[in-house]
Amino acid sequence: MIHFNQLTYTYPGSSYPALSNVTLDILEGEFVLLAGPSGAGKSTLLRCLNGLVPHFTGGTLRGSVTVAGHDPVAEGPQVLSRIVGFIFQDPEAQFVVDRVEDEVAFALENAAIPPAEMRTRVEEALGLVGLLPLRDRPLETLSGGEKQRVAIAAALALRPRILALDEPTSQLDPESAEEVLSALERLNRELELTIILAEQRLERILPYADRLVYLPSPLPIRGGREGVVLSGPPRRVLRQMDLTPPLVTLGKALGWEPLPLTVEEGRKSANRQIGKSQMANRKSPFVHSSIRPFVDSQIRRFSILHPPFSIRDLHFSYGDTHALRGVALTVGEGELVALMGRNGSGKTTLLKCIVGLLRPQQGEILLEDESLIGRETADICRRVGYLPQEPDALLFADTVADELEVTLRNHGLLDNPPIIPADLLARLGLSGLATSYPRDLSVGQRQRVALGAVTVTRPRLLLLDEPTRGLDYAAKRELVRLLREWQAEGAGVLLVTHDVELVAQAADRVVVLEQGAVSADGPPAEVLTGSLLLAPQVARLFPGTGWLTVEDALAGLLPS
């Protein structure tokens, strides 16, 4: 169906190829998961399928691609649009009109499909993704998952044989992501549509995939082995990958056969393993040693008795809609509190109220006994670092170092900075990039620059809104390391996220918001394991043990 033969592609102006010597075969009707670190060329490879690369991007291409007998390089994206349906990361960025039905019909109108057939196709495409009841709705009223399904329906209307999806679930909350994935699975099963999907969070997609393709970083690895493209059944490829989802990592560490891809598969091996360990450690207390090596017990006691940051009875409404209803919350010194909840439960609103971007109608917000209510955002943010959902909105300076200086200048701290900018850059792993243009960097690096820009005032409290969106496993690990260092210095962290695995690794406490009110507040082992939606893979594998991470499970199962 698809054949890449020694494909090498270099973007215009780039000194190294984005894809290097890729040879790959994909069969008709396969569900292919495309994995690899950011910058490995996953999006580029997808864009080669329909000729967007090189027709839209320019650059130089060597080797060949064949898609269903067509040559995308010679025929171009317009011709290939009938064969390959392409879905982008952000559904909103690809919409041309404003209603569900019209959006699906847009490509058909341009292809001059007769009206009668057009109506049949629109009906069929909406039916396939379960959107018929929403056909008349304006797009702006849909949820993230629904919008992404509209984008899929719009691609399906042209009746393609292949669907190429570029991180289609990375902007979605877990339920919306599940909605989209089930729709794709159905299309693959019922229509035998070939699906090629690039994604960072493998654990979501692995259960559906027939083939896993791993693209290594094209950059020369320092002292490491030369990266090669891996392709094959998921289990075989996962064994050769360094960074894998927790369940797979655990399976690899314990030598489980076959390697589990779903919690159900893992449970059998887990039961055998527990039997092997004679349940010696099953009731062992929650293992902390590898998780928070820096937190001092003195500080933790102090913080619980007299938390430096607290919110009491906070209320906020957007017009008639109550977004926050009497929220109460504390963050201790050096404590990392994860704030979880569905989309629209009020998490971002709460963060905006804290930094003064929104004015709460009632309640109190105290930082070290001082009220933050009614104060200017710029004032508050000298002591509270806030990283918004899209860190790109922060970046505008010419160099990475300038970004830090701008914040210092804004706060009048340029002559007497609380932390030497060069030291902060070193800690963020950005020393070598101090003179680079921030917007040219990778997603993970841009996020660290933004983090530097909001923490150069050495805030006592750090608010992070969905910081792991679009990050690969390595970038996520790096973020966890940074947060632990800040905690060790006594900074409190309030982390808004849907990423349960991150929470399992890093949080001291979990607070769950539901319709603007706190519905749960407690240690991760208690809150995360108490809900099916919030439970990390390890917790679902070993219910009742309180284990959340691979380290917990290994320490519990292998006491030596």
Add this chain to the structure above:
Amino acid sequence: MIDVRAWVLWAVTALVVASSTRNPLYLVLLLLVVAVVDKAHAPGHRQRAVLSPLRFAAVAVPLSVLFNGLTAHLGDTVLFRLPTWLPLLSGSVTLEALVFGATNGLTLTAIFSGFVVFNQVTPVRDLVQLTPRAFHEAGVVLSIALTFVPQTTHSLARIREAQAVRGHRIRGLRDWLPIFVPLLVSGLERSMGLAEAMVARGYGAVTDRSQPLRLQALLALGLFLLLGGWLAFLFLPSWKALALGGILVGVALIVGVLWLAGRAVPRTAYRTHRWTARDTLVVLGCGLTLAATLLPLPLVDRTTLAYAPFPRLTLPAFDPLIGLGLLGLLVPVYHATRNTQHATRNTAQ
């Protein structure tokens, strides 16, 4: 649902009436009619215009009164005099000039209200479909440009917030740089993303877009005849008949070329509106209004349209037949009421 073409005629009629009278009684009646149509057709769920006609009037009427009062020194009822050392403004300020200014303000408000209603009841997409097929691409560009406006407003708010949390305050022009740069870059990124998505969905997949030379030559000839005929009509009184013929042939040629070029654009429409009896009713209503205000009908006193308060303020005259004609613009209200009743019945069932 009323056809967009009927709505265009409705808006044009409102515009024609508003600009063909200075009689405050007719203008107030027109404003009331437009307000009723607005109320009936723009229920709560539709996004309201940022600037409501009422707010517009609150600014336009006083400004117009002030401007006319200070600059037009006509009229017998002098209220006070401005000193002679004031350039342009010096002279008497009269009651008549103030009233005339208020009438002008009302005219502007009536035109604005008509557009607000039209804007709220017609989706951008329907308007784009009105463009001749030969200009389809320009129509798509326009519709995308219109959807970019709210997106850019959202981006602006997001970027302002992001900069505020870095301690940024706007004090002078230079302080806009940290907001403008990310706004520009994100706008460009969004445009590139959309262009890529449209190409991936087969937009512009037409093999040959160039028009045949014959059509281009015919278009040039049509434009030449139109322009030449118009000039001859203006400056050569003895050639008037020939000039009119030239204009007509020119227009026919241009329309014909656009139609032929449109046929060459392979494109179909998903939503095709069928013209219904209710659309005809709206057209008849507009026809009634236009006839009452523009045609020299017997029994209709069209001089009442041209009210001027000078030299001494008098009460404006009102011809009930013209007033009745203006009510022709109310036809869309009838349709909206029927739709609501239909919806209520459906819900009840």
